Amino acid sequence: MRKDVLEYINQQKELKKFIREQPLWYRKLSRNPTDLQKLEIESLHYYKKTIPHQVEKLTNNVQMASMMFYMLQSMKDQN
Template sequence: MREEVYTFLKSNKEIKKFVRTQPQWYRHLLRRPTETDKLQLAAMQYYKKTIPDKVEQFSQSINMATMMMQMFRMMREKD
């Protein structure tokens, strides 16, 4: 493996962990060492850190909060 790719993996623990769980990336980086940006994107998608994933997580949190508010209102109305 090229020194710059090795240094890149060593400097970012999350991507290093991703490459260990997805070993096909070792071969991919050996053949195309300049594609570290694709590796970063794949890792972000794997760990759900892309903008659409964050928006979805946020909307789920909002839905959960509104559901809890409705439950509290229903409990108040019963009393």
């Protein structure tokens, strides 16, 4: 792998971890170092850090809080 690509990956802990979990990317980058941007995008999808994933997580949290609120409210009404 090219030295500059390797240094960039070593600076990004999450990318380094991703490559260890997905060794196919090490081979891909060795053959084509310009795929670094694809690696970053794939890593975001793998760790679910894309905007749609974050929106889904927020939605789930809001739904959970709403459900807890209504559950507490119904318990209060029973007493």
